[in-house]
Amino acid sequence: MADAKNATRKGSATLSLPLNKIVQGDCIDVMNSLPEKSVDVIFADPPYNMQLKETLSRPDNSKVDGVHDAWDKFSSFNAYDEFTYRWLDAARRVLKDTGTIWVIGSYHNIFRVGTALQNLEYWVLNDVIWRKSNPMPNFRGTRFTNAHETLIWAAKSADKGGYTFNYDAMKAMNDDTQMRSDWTLPICSGGERLKNGDKKAHATQKPESLLYRVLMSSTKPGDVVLDPFFGTGTTGAVAKKLGRDFIGIEREDEYIKVAMERISNVKRLDDETLGFTQSKRAQPRVPFGSIVERGMIEPGTTLYDCKRKYTARVRTDGTLITDMEKGSIHKVGASVQGAPACNGWTFWHVEQKGELLPIDFFRQQVRAEMN
Amino acid sequence: MADAKNATRKGSATLSLPLNKIVQGDCIDVMNSLPEKSVDVIFADPPYNMQLKETLSRPDNSKVDGVHDAWDKFSSFNAYDEFTYRWLDAARRVLKDTGTIWVIGSYHNIFRVGTALQNLEYWVLNDVIWRKSNPMPNFRGTRFTNAHETLIWAAKSADKGGYTFNYDAMKAMNDDTQMRSDWTLPICSGGERLKNGDKKAHATQKPESLLYRVLMSSTKPGDVVLDPFFGTGTTGAVAKKLGRDFIGIEREDEYIKVAMERISNVKRLDDETLGFTQSKRAQPRVPFGSIVERGMIEPGTTLYDCKRKYTARVRTDGTLITDMEKGSIHKVGASVQGAPACNGWTFWHVEQKGELLPIDFFRQQVRAEMN
DNA sequence: AACTTGGTTGAATCAGCAA
DNA sequence: TTTGCTGATTCAACCAAGT
Numbered sequence: 001m002a003d004a005k006n007a008t009r010k011g012s013a014t015l016s017l018p019l020n021k022i023v024q025g026d027c028i029d030v031m032n033s034l035p036e037k038s039v040d041v042i043f044a045d046p047p048y049n050m051q052l053k054e055t056l057s058r059p060d061n062s063k064v065d066g067v068h069d070a071w072d073k074f075s076s077f078n079a080y081d082e083f084t085y086r087w088l089d090a091a092r093r094v095l096k097d098t099g100t101i102w103v104i105g106s107y108h109n110i111f112r113v114g115t116a117l118q119n120l121e122y123w124v125l126n127d128v129i130w131r132k133s134n135p136m137p138n139f140r141g142t143r144f145t146n147a148h149e150t151l152i153w154a155a156k157s158a159d160k161g162g163y164t165f166n167y168d169a170m171k172a173m174n175d176d177t178q179m180r181s182d183w184t185l186p187i188c189s190g191g192e193r194l195k196n197g198d199k200k201a202h203a204t205q206k207p208e209s210l211l212y213r214v215l216m217s218s219t220k221p222g223d224v225v226l227d228p229f230f231g232t233g234t235t236g237a238v239a240k241k242l243g244r245d246f247i248g249i250e251r252e253d254e255y256i257k258v259a260m261e262r263i264s265n266v267k268r269l270d271d272e273t274l275g276f277t278q279s280k281r282a283q284p285r286v287p288f289g290s291i292v293e294r295g296m297i298e299p300g301t302t303l304y305d306c307k308r309k310y311t312a313r314v315r316t317d318g319t320l321i322t323d324m325e326k327g328s329i330h331k332v333g334a335s336v337q338g339a340p341a342c343n344g345w346t347f348w349h350v351e352q353k354g355e356l357l358p359i360d361f362f363r364q365q366v367r368a369e370m371n
Numbered sequence: 372m373a374d375a376k377n378a379t380r381k382g383s384a385t386l387s388l389p390l391n392k393i394v395q396g397d398c399i400d401v402m403n404s405l406p407e408k409s410v411d412v413i414f415a416d417p418p419y420n421m422q423l424k425e426t427l428s429r430p431d432n433s434k435v436d437g438v439h440d441a442w443d444k445f446s447s448f449n450a451y452d453e454f455t456y457r458w459l460d461a462a463r464r465v466l467k468d469t470g471t472i473w474v475i476g477s478y479h480n481i482f483r484v485g486t487a488l489q490n491l492e493y494w495v496l497n498d499v500i501w502r503k504s505n506p507m508p509n510f511r512g513t514r515f516t517n518a519h520e521t522l523i524w525a526a527k528s529a530d531k532g533g534y535t536f537n538y539d540a541m542k543a544m545n546d547d548t549q550m551r552s553d554w555t556l557p558i559c560s561g562g563e564r565l566k567n568g569d570k571k572a573h574a575t576q577k578p579e580s581l582l583y584r585v586l587m588s589s590t591k592p593g594d595v596v597l598d599p600f601f602g603t604g605t606t607g608a609v610a611k612k613l614g615r616d617f618i619g620i621e622r623e624d625e626y627i628k629v630a631m632e633r634i635s636n637v638k639r640l641d642d643e644t645l646g647f648t649q650s651k652r653a654q655p656r657v658p659f660g661s662i663v664e665r666g667m668i669e670p671g672t673t674l675y676d677c678k679r680k681y682t683a684r685v686r687t688d689g690t691l692i693t694d695m696e697k698g699s700i701h702k703v704g705a706s707v708q709g710a711p712a713c714n715g716w717t718f719w720h721v722e723q724k725g726e727l728l729p730i731d732f733f734r735q736q737v738r739a740e741m742n
Numbered sequence: 743a744a745c746t747t748g749g750t751t752g753a754a755t756c757a758g759c760a761a
Numbered sequence: 762t763t764t765g766c767t768g769a770t771t772c773a774a775c776c777a778a779g780t
Binding site: 167177178279280281285287328329330331341342343344345346 | 766767768769770771772
C-alpha cells in the first residue's frame with residue numbers, strides 16, 4: 001500500500017517504507033523522502049540544547065554590541081524555532097490523517113514545541129507529565145528539584161478524528177480507573193542503561209517503560225511508529241517487543257550501531273500476549289431488531305428500567321412503544337426519563353424468573369456467536 | 372519608598388503603590404500606571420483560551436458547567452498571543468530586578484505563555500506541575516484524564532539574580548527532602564469555594580493551598596505581590612494571611628465585591644508563626660567561633676548530644692576535640708556518630724541547670740541581635 | 743453518635759458513522 | 762458538508778439525609 005502510494009507521487013524519491021530499519025541522515029530530509037500519510041504515530045525526543053546558533057548563518061549585521069547576550073539568546077530561540085517548525089512540518093506530511101504525534105521535552109524547549117504544534121494546526125490532545133520517581137536532586141538549592149518532563153500528544157488536526165486511544169487498556173493498566181495525564185515512572189538507569197565501556201552510550205536515553213505506555217495507549221499491533229530522533233533506539237526496541245513496526249531516523253553512526261545491536265536482542269511478544277482490552281466501540285454493531293428477529297426477545301414483551309419506574313413494549317420491528325412515544329430503544333429510553341440521550345442497551349431490562357436482565361445480555365450472546 | 376521612587380520618574384502617573392487594595396481596570400493599563408521596579412512577585416492566572424465547542428454531559432446525563440465566560444474568548448491564537456505579550460511586557464516593567472513571576476495555565480495556553488516569557492527575556496527557573504488529587508474525569512473516554520495544570524516560574528532575566536527562593540522552608544514542608552517540581556494538591560471545592568447563592572462565584576477559583584506554596588517558596592514577609600487577574604482574590608487572601616502585601620487588579624465589579632468581603636475576613640498570622648518558616652539561607656551565617664568569641668560558650672565547655680552518648684570539648688578557636696578527632700562542630704558531630712554528615716548546631720548541646728540546651732539557641736540569639 | 747446512601751461537582755479544546 | 766442515529770462514558774470530595 002505504501003509502495004503504491006509512493007509510486008504515484010511525482011518528483012519525490014520512490015522509497016517504500018523502511019519498516020523496522022534505521023535510516024541514517026537528517027530527519028527532515030529523510031521524512032521528506034517518505035510517502036505522505038504513511039505513518040500511524042510519531043514519537044520524537046528532539047534535542048533541546050540551544051547551541052544551534054553555530055550551525056546557522058547569522059544575519060548580516062553581525063556587529064555585536066552591548067546587548068549581545070540578549071541578541072544571542074533571541075537568535076538562538078529563533079534558530080531553534082526554525083528547526084522545530086521544519087521538522088514538525090515534515091512530520092505532519094508523513095502522518096496519516098488519523099495519526100498522532102508525541103514530543104517530549106523540558107521547560108527549555110517544550111513551550112517552543114507546543115507553540116509550533118499549535119501554529120502548524122496540530123490539535124493538542126493532552127500534555128502528559130512524566131513524573132520521575134528518582135530524579136536527579138538539585139545540588140545548589142536555588143530552585144525546585146526538576147523532577148518531571150513534559151510530553152505533548154497531538155492529533156494531525158482538530159477536524160481529523162479517528163485517532164487511536166486504547167482507553168480500556170489504559171484503564172486496565174491503572175487499576176481500573178482512568179489513566180491520568182501524569183505518569184510516575186523511574187528514569188532509565190541500572191541494567192537498562194546502555195553503555196560504551198563505562199560511559200553512557202547516550203546522554204538522554206529514555207526508559208522503555210515510558211515508550212511502553214506511549215505505544216500501548218496510542219497504537220495498535222501492526223501500526224507504523226516513526227522516531228525521527230532515534231538515538232539508541234528505545235522506541236524501536238519497545239515497538240518490536242509490542243508487535244508494532246518502527247522506522248528510526250538517526251544521524252550518528254555510533255548511536256545507530258548501539259541501537260541495531262540492542263533491537264536485535266529484543267523478542268516480539270506472542271500474539272496472545274499482545275492482545276489487550278478492546279474498546280467497546282470497536283466491537284461490531286448489533287441492532288436491537290436482530291435480537292427480536294432471532295426470537296431472543298418476543299415481540300410484545302414488556303421492558304423495564306432497573307428500578308421498574310418506566311415500562312415499554314417491544315414491537316415486531318424492534319422499536320419500542322409507550323403511551324407517549326415510539327421509537328428506538330435509545331430514543332424511548334431518553335424520552336421516558338426526559339433525558340437528552342440514553343443507552344437503551346443498558347437502560348432497558350427484561351424480566352426472567354422475577355429478576356431483571358439488561359437487554360445488553362442478548363447483544364453479548366450475539367457477539368459471542370459472531371466470533 | 373515607593374512614593375519616592377515614583378516621584379523621580381518623569382512623565383508617568385505619580386501613583387503610590389496601592390498596597391492591599393484591588394484596583395479596578397484593565398491589567399495592562401493599571402500596571403503601566405504603577406511605578407517601575409516596585410513589585411517583588413507577580414502571580415498571574417490569565418484566561419486559558421479554552422475554545423470549548425458544545426456542552427459536555429456526564430454519563431448520568433447531567434451537564435458540565437464549563438468555562439463560557441466572555442473573558443475567556445479570543446478570536447485566534449494571534450489575538451491571544453498579542454494579549455499575552457502585552458500584559459507580560461507591562462508586568463516586566465513593574466517587577467523589581469530581583470523579582471519573579473508565576474503564571475499558571477493548561478495546554479491550551481501555557482505553551483504560548485512560555486514562549487512569550489522566553490522571547491521577552493524572562494528567564495525560566497522552573498515549570499511546576501500542579502497534580503490535582505481530585506480532577507474532573509474524562510467523561511467520554513477519549514483522552515487521558517486532564518489531571519494537572521502547569522505553572523511557570525521565571526526571573527526577570529538570566530543575568531538578574533538575587534531572587535527569593537526559600538529552599539529550607541520548602542524542604543521542611545516536604546518532610547526534609549527537596550521540594551520537587553510537581554505538587555500534589557486538591558482542587559478548590561467544598562467550603563473554600565466561594566458562591567453567589569448556589570452557583571460558583573468564579574469559574575476558575577484556585578485553591579489557597581496552591582498560593583500558599585507559591586508565596587511561601589518565593590516571597591518574604593513584607594514583600595509586595597501583584598496579581599493582574601485577581602478574580603475572587605485567592606492571592607490577596609493568602610498574601611494577607613502570610614504577612615505579604617498584595618496589589619490586585621480586576622475588571623469585573625462582581626469579582627471585586629466578593630474578593631473584598633473575602634479578604635476582610637482573613638487574619639494575618641503573628642510574627643512568630645511567620646518567622647518560623649523563614650529560610651535559613653536568607654539568614655546571616657553565624658560561625659560557631661563567634662559564639663565562643665562572644666563568651667556565650669566558654670572555651671573548655673563540654674558539649675553533649677541529646678542523649679549524652681557522645682561528648683566533646685570546645686577549644687578557643689571554636690573547634691571541638693574528642694579523644695579521636697578535632698574539627699568543626701559539624702565534622703566532629705559526624706565523626707563520633709560514624710555518620711557522613713551532621714548539623715552540629717542541632718546535634719550538640721550545653722548543660723545548663725541540669726538541662727541540655729542546643730547550641731543553636733545561641734546562634735538564634737546572635738541573629739536576633741543582628742536585626 | 744457512627745455509619746451508609748445518594749446527589750452534586752470540578753479550567754473540558756470529550757464520538758463515529760451512515761445517509 | 763450537514764444531519765441524525767447509535768450508543769459509550771466518571772473520580773474524588775463534599776454534603777445532606779437517612780439508618
